[in-house]
Amino acid sequence: MFGPRLEYLYSQYNLIPPENLPLWWHVGTSYSHSRIPEIRKTLSSPAVKFIVFEKFGDNIDSALMDQETFKFITDSTNYTIFQNNKNTIIFMNKKIHP
Secondary structure, eight states: OBOTTOTTHHHHTTOOOOTTSOSSOOBTTTBOGGGHHHHHHHHTSTTOOEEEEEEETTEEOOTTSOHHHHHHHHSSSSEEEEEEOSSEEEEEETTTOO
């Protein structure tokens, strides 16, 4: 799955976005606050193995993603850092590799 500002990569690499997740991360536009529990349920399933975020310096770009979902991914409870590069960080779902 691609985080904010990287959603175009689905098209570039001919990938199908995960089901039950917004196509782009703009709370209030591409998904409503009422969908956050459903989104978190999908994110906690093994169906979403990796999540790629863009970085600016040492800061992960949450852009317009709601902070509740962003923290769900980045607080180390459900996902762990798989790879941390200069411009991107990849989180891996702990359910696929505890």
